[in-house]
Amino acid sequence: MEKRGGEAVEGVTVSNKQVILREYVSGFPREDDMEVVLRKEIKLEVPRGSSAVLVKNLYLSCDPYMRLLMSPTLPNSIFSSYAPCSPITGYGVAKVVDSGNPEFKVGDLVWGTTGWEEYSLVTDPQGLFKIEHTDVPLSYYTGILGTPGMTAYFGFYEVCSPKKGECVFVSAASGAVGQLVGQFAKLEGCYVVGSAGSKEKVDLLRSKFGFDDAFNYKEERNLDAALKRYFPQGIDIYFENVGGKMLDAVLLNMRTRGRIAVCGMVSQYNLDPPEGVTNLMNIVYGRVRIEGFAVFDYFDQYSKFLDFVVPHIREGKIVYIEDIAEGLENGPSALVGLFSGRNVGKQVVVVARE
Amino acid sequence: MEKRGGEAVEGVTVSNKQVILREYVSGFPREDDMEVVLRKEIKLEVPRGSSAVLVKNLYLSCDPYMRLLMSPTLPNSIFSSYAPCSPITGYGVAKVVDSGNPEFKVGDLVWGTTGWEEYSLVTDPQGLFKIEHTDVPLSYYTGILGTPGMTAYFGFYEVCSPKKGECVFVSAASGAVGQLVGQFAKLEGCYVVGSAGSKEKVDLLRSKFGFDDAFNYKEERNLDAALKRYFPQGIDIYFENVGGKMLDAVLLNMRTRGRIAVCGMVSQYNLDPPEGVTNLMNIVYGRVRIEGFAVFDYFDQYSKFLDFVVPHIREGKIVYIEDIAEGLENGPSALVGLFSGRNVGKQVVVVARE
Numbered sequence: 001m002e003k004r005g006g007e008a009v010e011g012v013t014v015s016n017k018q019v020i021l022r023e024y025v026s027g028f029p030r031e032d033d034m035e036v037v038l039r040k041e042i043k044l045e046v047p048r049g050s051s052a053v054l055v056k057n058l059y060l061s062c063d064p065y066m067r068l069l070m071s072p073t074l075p076n077s078i079f080s081s082y083a084p085c086s087p088i089t090g091y092g093v094a095k096v097v098d099s100g101n102p103e104f105k106v107g108d109l110v111w112g113t114t115g116w117e118e119y120s121l122v123t124d125p126q127g128l129f130k131i132e133h134t135d136v137p138l139s140y141y142t143g144i145l146g147t148p149g150m151t152a153y154f155g156f157y158e159v160c161s162p163k164k165g166e167c168v169f170v171s172a173a174s175g176a177v178g179q180l181v182g183q184f185a186k187l188e189g190c191y192v193v194g195s196a197g198s199k200e201k202v203d204l205l206r207s208k209f210g211f212d213d214a215f216n217y218k219e220e221r222n223l224d225a226a227l228k229r230y231f232p233q234g235i236d237i238y239f240e241n242v243g244g245k246m247l248d249a250v251l252l253n254m255r256t257r258g259r260i261a262v263c264g265m266v267s268q269y270n271l272d273p274p275e276g277v278t279n280l281m282n283i284v285y286g287r288v289r290i291e292g293f294a295v296f297d298y299f300d301q302y303s304k305f306l307d308f309v310v311p312h313i314r315e316g317k318i319v320y321i322e323d324i325a326e327g328l329e330n331g332p333s334a335l336v337g338l339f340s341g342r343n344v345g346k347q348v349v350v351v352a353r354e
Numbered sequence: 355m356e357k358r359g360g361e362a363v364e365g366v367t368v369s370n371k372q373v374i375l376r377e378y379v380s381g382f383p384r385e386d387d388m389e390v391v392l393r394k395e396i397k398l399e400v401p402r403g404s405s406a407v408l409v410k411n412l413y414l415s416c417d418p419y420m421r422l423l424m425s426p427t428l429p430n431s432i433f434s435s436y437a438p439c440s441p442i443t444g445y446g447v448a449k450v451v452d453s454g455n456p457e458f459k460v461g462d463l464v465w466g467t468t469g470w471e472e473y474s475l476v477t478d479p480q481g482l483f484k485i486e487h488t489d490v491p492l493s494y495y496t497g498i499l500g501t502p503g504m505t506a507y508f509g510f511y512e513v514c515s516p517k518k519g520e521c522v523f524v525s526a527a528s529g530a531v532g533q534l535v536g537q538f539a540k541l542e543g544c545y546v547v548g549s550a551g552s553k554e555k556v557d558l559l560r561s562k563f564g565f566d567d568a569f570n571y572k573e574e575r576n577l578d579a580a581l582k583r584y585f586p587q588g589i590d591i592y593f594e595n596v597g598g599k600m601l602d603a604v605l606l607n608m609r610t611r612g613r614i615a616v617c618g619m620v621s622q623y624n625l626d627p628p629e630g631v632t633n634l635m636n637i638v639y640g641r642v643r644i645e646g647f648a649v650f651d652y653f654d655q656y657s658k659f660l661d662f663v664v665p666h667i668r669e670g671k672i673v674y675i676e677d678i679a680e681g682l683e684n685g686p687s688a689l690v691g692l693f694s695g696r697n698v699g700k701q702v703v704v705v706a707r708e
Contacts, residue, residue: 262634265638273632275630277634278628283616285648287648287651288645290643290645291637291641291643292641294638
């Protein structure tokens, strides 16, 4: 094992800290469902003749969908479950240490699917995007410039087709995706209200992200009444991040030809069975469209997205809040914290800063 | 009171049998929630200076949505509740006896919103369509050539956007709408399976309407397993007429980019609260669209619909089955029968045949 001045050097063998899933999870995930281990060494080079890429991981993204992969079976096969005793995977930012692929060269910064470990051999580098803009924080590529950003952008613009003056409701509004949907909605001249789970988050929505209003859903006994208070005329667009009771209340408040873009249902991932939604008949009364979408369907439009969002970041017209956990050791706790809403803003884990 | 040879004569005063709602209904409607009364006489002429139309009702349509109007409150205001002690209303076929409206003249045959009574004064004749084609059974204008026909046509073609070879599932498939959706799907080269609630209906689906297959949902313990049997590759299009448990099972079987057109949820109208739907997260996995629609949004395209469907009827390429109840006295029983699935095909009430 050898390192030179902290710099990963191609060809040497180093230790490789990993976060592994101990076994499949039922109910809410706990920190000790995962374990930080130092079992294996890794040689910092790609196997001869392979088109893989070997990367040093810098920032890892904590995303709610990762809970789904901790179950042994998934209802559809767009993802595969994690393998117990193996490192979990997710989106991250990394630096190329060795490359068997002409698209990537040593020293390139990339983001995409990687492992929760110090170094990863990415055997399918098609899942990696090269990072071109480095005048923004690199961690942004786990958030505003990565899948949460694209999720917010394509979910809002493509699935919801917003029009100026429409009334937009966003749940989990201070999260990785929600904070952006709200800001996009304001850019389009919409009225936008968000819900979140603490006073601090609600304050952020109003003061930092420019939502017209916000409320703490944990303090509302009757979500239907809360929505009627903020949307006396009803909701045109609901950006759905949580599911369950909130969706049921929203259905009672949708306006004619309203649209619900379903990004995820984080409140339901730890429940078996999930909460039943009873007000679906309202989509007939209101001719409402509910549409599920998946961000990777839009990956081929990544540059279009960047062209839109990067100037807004540079000009300070869009802001982004991250919740940074330092070190792979703190990864499991950060990931689990998503499900109690402990994070404020996008939850990132820093593995290394270069 | 005077009648000449059974012919309604403009200007005379006649008795007017009516079906009234006794009081608001909770749970399943019963025949005695309604009453057939002969309380009032009606003068067969429109008030001087009004633009109303006075019609003699011939055929009345029994539709599941009518149950919703028997509740005191409706979640959205696209309809108004019935008024207790007044005749219920619905779609029907009628003959104009007197008219203050230049669009309609005495003797015209019309269909549209009318009362459950022998004669109705239609104060807003904009809800009436003039009947042009009389070489088909007049009762068809309560079904295949009326709102159920348009519901099937626009719901299937506009909301579902079918493609040749796609797999289509229709619930309540032998009903007023379902039997047509299945036939339209076959015209488009789709594979189509229907569910219904009796052996007789299932046989009809296979033999008369040309569905590729059909099953009796009442004999299936596990709807998910039943759907997997008929759709091993999954469902591209679900034409939703029933809601509840069936929808929940369908959600487990939707293919990527599947579409669910929600016409109604007849299994839920008598339940308070309705059954909870728990599998909505599947619309994210499959990027599925669920869309409610209302037929009256398509009323301005009625002639386009007729141009499509009338030739198919004349050529015998589309068939239609009706369940005829004779006489207004049998109206309440016919209407209530919808909710136990007693009707086979479109339920019609004949008030008079000319």
